[in-house]
Amino acid sequence: xxxxxxxxxxxxxxxxxxxxxxxxxxxxxxxxxxxxxxxxxxxxxxxxxxxxxxxxxxxxxxxxxxxxxxxxxxxxxxxxxxxxxxxxxxxxxxxxxxxxxxxxxxxxxxxxxxxxxxxxxxxxxxxxxxxxxxxxxxxxxxxxxxxxxxxxxxxxxxxxxxxxxxxxxxxxxxxxxxxxxxxxxxxxxxxxxxxxxxxxxxxxxxxxxxxxxxxxxxxxxxxxxxxxxxxxxxxxxxxxxxxxxxxxxxxxxxxxxxxxxxxxxxxxxxxxxxxxxxxxxxxxxxxxxxxxxxxxxxxxxxxxxxxxxxxxxxxxxxxxxxxxxxxxxxxxxxxxxxxxxxxxxxxxxxxxxxxxxxxxxxxxxxxxxxxxxxxxxxxxxxxxxxxxxxxxxxxxxxxxxxxxxxxxxxxxxxxxxxxxxxxxxxxxxxxxxxxxxxxxxxxxxxxxxxxxxxxxxxxxxxxxxxxxxxxxxxxxxxxxxxxxxxxxxxxxxxxxxxxxxxxxxxxxxxxxxxxxxxxxxxxxxxxxxxxxxxxxxxxxxxxxxxxxxxxxxxxxxxxxxxxxxxxxxxxxxxxxxxxxxxxxxxxxxxxxxxxxxxxxxxxxxxxxxxxxxxxxxxxxxxxxxxxxxxxxxxxxxxxxxxxxxxxxxxxxxxxxxxxxxxxxxxxxxxxxxxxxxxxxxxxxxxxxxxxxxxxxxxxxxxxxxxxxxxxxxxxxxxxxxxxxxxxxxxxxxxxx
Ligand code: ADP
Ligand code: ZN
Numbered sequence: 001x002x003x004x005x006x007x008x009x010x011x012x013x014x015x016x017x018x019x020x021x022x023x024x025x026x027x028x029x030x031x032x033x034x035x036x037x038x039x040x041x042x043x044x045x046x047x048x049x050x051x052x053x054x055x056x057x058x059x060x061x062x063x064x065x066x067x068x069x070x071x072x073x074x075x076x077x078x079x080x081x082x083x084x085x086x087x088x089x090x091x092x093x094x095x096x097x098x099x100x101x102x103x104x105x106x107x108x109x110x111x112x113x114x115x116x117x118x119x120x121x122x123x124x125x126x127x128x129x130x131x132x133x134x135x136x137x138x139x140x141x142x143x144x145x146x147x148x149x150x151x152x153x154x155x156x157x158x159x160x161x162x163x164x165x166x167x168x169x170x171x172x173x174x175x176x177x178x179x180x181x182x183x184x185x186x187x188x189x190x191x192x193x194x195x196x197x198x199x200x201x202x203x204x205x206x207x208x209x210x211x212x213x214x215x216x217x218x219x220x221x222x223x224x225x226x227x228x229x230x231x232x233x234x235x236x237x238x239x240x241x242x243x244x245x246x247x248x249x250x251x252x253x254x255x256x257x258x259x260x261x262x263x264x265x266x267x268x269x270x271x272x273x274x275x276x277x278x279x280x281x282x283x284x285x286x287x288x289x290x291x292x293x294x295x296x297x298x299x300x301x302x303x304x305x306x307x308x309x310x311x312x313x314x315x316x317x318x319x320x321x322x323x324x325x326x327x328x329x330x331x332x333x334x335x336x337x338x339x340x341x342x343x344x345x346x347x348x349x350x351x352x353x354x355x356x357x358x359x360x361x362x363x364x365x366x367x368x369x370x371x372x373x374x375x376x377x378x379x380x381x382x383x384x385x386x387x388x389x390x391x392x393x394x395x396x397x398x399x400x401x402x403x404x405x406x407x408x409x410x411x412x413x414x415x416x417x418x419x420x421x422x423x424x425x426x427x428x429x430x431x432x433x434x435x436x437x438x439x440x441x442x443x444x445x446x447x448x449x450x451x452x453x454x455x456x457x458x459x460x461x462x463x464x465x466x467x468x469x470x471x472x473x474x475x476x477x478x479x480x481x482x483x484x485x486x487x488x489x490x491x492x493x494x495x496x497x498x499x500x501x502x503x504x505x506x507x508x509x510x511x512x513x514x515x516x517x518x519x520x521x522x523x524x525x526x527x528x529x530x531x532x533x534x535x536x537x538x539x540x541x542x543x544x545x546x547x548x549x550x551x552x553x554x555x556x557x558x559x560x561x562x563x564x565x566x567x568x569x570x571x572x573x574x575x576x577x578x579x580x581x582x583x584x585x586x587x588x589x590x591x592x593x594x595x596x597x598x599x600x601x602x603x604x605x606x607x608x609x610x611x612x613x614x615x616x617x618x619x620x621x622x623x624x625x626x627x628x629x630x631x632x633x634x635x636x637x638x639x640x641x642x643x644x645x646x647x648x649x650x651x652x653x654x655x656x657x658x659x660x661x662x663x664x665x666x667x668x669x670x671x672x673x674x675x676x677x678x679x680x681x682x683x684x685x686x687x688x689x690x691x692x693x694x695x696x697x698x699x700x701x702x703x704x705x706x707x708x709x710x711x712x713x714x715x716x717x718x719x720x721x722x723x724x725x726x727x728x729x730x731x732x733x734x735x736x
Contacts, residue, residue, distance in 0.1 A: 015071055015074065017034065017074060018042075019032075019060040019062070020048050020057040020058065020059055020077070021060045021105055022056075022106050023055065023057065023106055023107070023109055023113055025106060026105075026106045027104055029105070029106075030050075030069075031069050031074060032074065032076060032077050033076040035077065038080060039080065041059065041085055042062070043058060043085025043086040043087065043088070043091060044081075044083075045057075045080075045081045045085070046058070046077045046079060046080050046081065047078045048075070048077050048078060049075050049076075056116065056119065057109075058086055058109055060091065061091060082121055083118075083121075083296075084300060084301075086112065086316050087316070087317070087318050089320075089353050089354040089355075090112065092353050093354075094112060094314075097349070100341075100349075100707065101339055101341050101730055102707055102711065103339045103340075103728075107338060107339055108314075108339055111314040111339065114311075117292050118292040118293070118295045118299075121296075122187040124185060124187070125156060125185045125188075126157070126182060126184060127183050128149070128155050128156070128171070128175065128180040128181070128183070129154045130150060131179070131180065131181045133146060133150075133179070134177070134179070136177060141167075144164040144165070145160055146179070148160060148163055148164050149180070157171055157172075187293075189302045189303070190290070190293045190294055190297055190302075191277055191278050191303060193277065193304055194248060194271075194276060194279070194304055195275055195276045195277070196245035197245070198275050198276035199273060199274055200245075201274065203235070203238065203239065204387065204388075205385065205387075206385065207238060207383065207387070210230075210381045211239050211242045213379070214226055214228070214239060214243045214359065214381060215243060218247060218357045220357070221356060222357070223352050223355045223357065223358075225357070225358045225359075225360065225379070226360070226380075226381055227369050227373045227378045227379065227380050228240060228359060228360070229362065229373075229380060229382055229383070230361075230382065230383025231363055231383065231384065231385065231392065231592070232593075233387060233390050233592065233596045234363075234384070234385060234387060235383060235387040236326075236363075237326070237361075239381075239383065240326075240359055241271075243322060243357075244322065244324070245274075245275075247322040248304060248305070252319050253301070253303070253304050253321060254279075254322045255306050255308065255313070255317065255320060255324070256305065256307040256326060257309070257310060257312060257325045257343055257344075258309070258326050258327065259326075259327050261281060261282075261283050261309050262284075262285045262527050263531060263555075266556060268281065271307070275305075279306060279307040280298070280305065281307055282294055282308030282312040282315060284311070285527045295316070298315045298317055298318075299317075300318075301318055309332075310333050310334075313343050313350060321357075322356055322359070323358045324358075325343070325358070325359070325361065326361045327553065328360035328361060328362045329362045329364055329365055329369070329581075329585050331733055336729065336733075336734060340727070340728065340729040340732075342733070344369075345731065348360075363589065364589065366581070367578075367581055367627065367630055367634060367640075368640060368641045370627055371631060372641070386596075390597060390598045391601075392595070393591055393592075393594040393601035393602055393603045394602050394603070395602075395603040395618060396602070396603070396619065397568075397605050397618075397619055398415060398605060398606045399607070399610045400607060409506050410498045410506060410567075411507075411566070411606075412606055414604065415431075415564050415604050415606060416510055418564065419431075419507070419510075419511065419544060421562075422561055422562040423511065423514055423543055427560070428544070428545065428557060428561065428562070429560070429561075429562040429563075429564060430544075430545045430547065430557075430562070430564065431503055431545070431547075431564045432547060432551070432552065432563065432565050433498060433499070433503055433546070433565075433566040433567060433570075434548050434586070436463075436499055436500060436520045437461040437462055437463045437472075437500070437520075438463060438505075439464075439495030439498065439499055439502055440497045440498075441461075441495075442460065442469060442495055442496070444492055444493055444494075445494050446484065446487050447489070449486035451469055453471035453473065453474065453476050455471070455474050455687065456471050456473040456474050456687050456688050458471055458472065461499065462495055463477075463501065463522070464505075466524075467480050469481075473685065474689045498566065500519075500520050500546045501518060503566055504516055504518045504546045507544055514543040514544050515542045516543065516544045516545070516546065517536070517545050517546070518547070519533055519545060519548070520547060520548040534551075534555055537555075537557055538555065538556065538558065540558070549586065549590075551593070552589045552590040552593065556596055556597075557593060558597040560595070560601070561594055561595055561599050562594060562601065562602050563590055563591045563593055563594040563601075563603045564603075564605075564606070565587060565590060565604070565607075566606055568583070568587060568605045568607040569607050569612075571583040571586065572609070572614065574735075575735060576735050577637075578733070583614050584623075587605065587618050588618065588623070605618065613626065638699070640731065642702055643699060643700060643701055644700040644702060644704055644731070645697065645698065645699055645700075645731065645732055646697075646700075646728065646729065646732065647696070647698070647728070647729040647732040647735070648662075648665060648695065648710070648728055648729075649693055649695055649727040650665065650680065650694045650724065650725070651688075651692060651693045651694075651725050652692055653690060653692070653723040654722070655692040657692075658724065659692075660718075661694075661717075661718055661720070661726070662680035662694035662695075664718035665696060665714070665718070666696060668717040670712045672700075674701040674704050675699070675700040675701075675704050675709050676698075676699050676700075677697070677699075678699065679694070679695055680695060680696050682694055684735070684736045691725075697732075706730065
């Protein structure tokens with residue numbers, strides 16, 4: 001409860017004020033008057049006046065004292081929504097995220113309030129209940145309606161109309177005769193409650209021990225982190241379902257974070273097979289109405305399990321008892337917009353604050369999580385072999401220096417042979433290339449002109465299916481030209497390098513009768529179409545699939561026995577400290593799509609660097625050696641998790657302005673033991689959407705307080721003027 005604060009301006013009435021956090025970049029909650037007879041408590045969702053507007057905010061805790069406003073100027077809360085308050089641990093979590101990411105708490109709270117119409121209860125549903133069978137004139141249509149409605153349940157008017165196959169006037173006629181009474185029912189839950197004992201699996205082999213250990217940890221119902229490290233197809237999902245069952249039995253809610261939930265419909269089916277009903281989904285492709293329902297039913301506790309993308313971490317659970325982070329190494333858990341956060345790391349924080357267990361799951365855990373497990377902070381659970389008959393694919397490197405592709409092509413003869421053999425057996429091949437479109441660069445053969453985005457420092461990517469060249473950073477697109485804009489020569493433009501569309505063209509020329517599918521996130525038809533295509537592949541309706549990383553995540557394709565990596569070196573070239581780790585993870589994950597149901601399977605990896613440690617680790621299957629080496633290198637260089645990093649990205653419409661501001665910040669950096677500043681340097685992506693970008697990289701020891709350092713630097717730095725924007729990225733994943 002909030003304490004009354006006396007009006008210091010001589011008036012006698014005691015005015016009760018509370019801090020309210022509004023969804024704006026405000027640094028502190030604002031104070032508001034609570035009208036007499038209004039009941040609010042910390043966490044209450046309210047409407048308050050702010051300037052000329054009315055906004056939605058959350059009553060915050062007293063410790064967050066709010067601003068000090070002259071009592072005469074205090075404005076009053078206008079409305080309290082009929083909604084359970086945000087739980088205490090959620091409020092503490094939001095404050096924590098704000099402090100850690102150095103974001104205004106209001107912006108973080110806004111992530112928890114993204115359901116504007118869900119703050120009030122859903123309206124009751126009008127329904128009809130049979131109360132009499134006295135019908136003046138019976139007709140076959142009326143008879144059908146009566147028969148259905150005699151089941152003792154209430155029916156909606158439309159429900160009866162459709163089920164009985166009659167016109168609405170038939171039902172309305174019966175209503176007029178007093179056959180039905182109108183009743184009001186609560187809206188149906190968006191998903192039925194899952195039953196932890198619906199279909200208990202029989203865990204086998206190493207799964208048994210893993211399941212036991214996990215259920216025991218989760219059973220303690222206190223904070224602790226487990227890391228399930230199991231090869232693709234080992235049954236990790238099956239094992240963590242047991243942790244979910246245990247939590248449901250305790251009467252708690254569960255959150256499962258998945259990197260590509262919108263595309264993994266099969267996950268929802270598996271969940272249903274185990275628990276009798278689907279989890280509620282949460283991701284940006286849900287219809288707004290559905291999202292609002294999920295939000296509401298999470299806060300009221302009707303929804304017990306949510307499977308969602310990273311933003312689900314900010315759903316207002318009232319009884320959260322477990323978070324699972326599947327594919328915990330996945331870069332998609334990092335949000336790089338407004339509030340920069342890593343949902344994997346914040347999930348662990350959420351568990352610590354709420355005092356409940358967190359389970360991280362991966363076939364290729366992040367180096368950070370590996371180190372946490374090695375040092376005993378996380379409990380490690382291993383699943384070293386595939387479930388049942390399935391063996392890991394047999395992986396081979398194709399040394400492209402020895403087996404180059406034919407002129408104008410990108411697939412080595414060895415790869416083409418592999419595909420041909422797989423076709424003969426009636427099985428599926430996947431060709432993986434993490435590049436959308438037809439070609440990453442187009443140039444003029446006569447004058448050398450390269451097509452570049454007018455607003456970004458990036459080449460325009462040709463999308464031949466659509467007849468466009470497009471920027472992958474800002475979306476700028478134009479029709480593919482016939483003539484060079486520089487020298488005017490017609491028909492002398494050449495595509496350089498491959499994208500998935502170009503590989504598809506090459507495949508078609510070699511295997512004209514095969515059924516091929518190209519899958520990438522920019523295909524027309526969006527998520528719906530992609531889901532259908534993925535289902536079609538799983539049913540064996542395609543022979544050769546050419547795809548980007550989209551096909552690498554979580555899908556189960558029973559007939560897929562060959563995975564070919566078109567360019568394994570692609571991710572190694574950039575200056576990212578995690579390049580080796582990421583490449584290892586991606587290649588393991590993609591090749592792991594092969595042979596999940598017991599058929600003999602192969603992986604063929606095209607590389608110009610067969611001696612590279614990543615390639616060696618992949619073919620030898622010796623992940624441990626790879627991690628040992630990677631951990632050792634990070635330790636030597638004091639890179640995460642042995643040191644800490646933060647990025648400051650300064651951008652402006654004017655290059656000199658951006659650079660000047662970045663230099664100013666650098667000069668304002670305080671002296672701190674163990675913390676150093678690199679840069680500013682022009683960002684590798686020097687221009688995005690017409691904004692020039694400069695980067696500073698802050699490096700600290702493991703125990704350094706980077707946040708305090710950054711706050712001091714910003715406070716002492718130049719005032720943000722004109723078009724200058726400063727973005728802070730703690731624990732950056734991207735260095736572009
Ligand atoms: P992972 O998540 O480790 O890639 P999955 O949990 O998807 O592995 O399991 C791989 C396949 O094996 C799935 O089709 C799954 O249904 C099956 N499977 C795993 N464990 C069992 C089990 N104990 N009983 C029956 N089927 C299982
Ligand atoms: Zn662009």
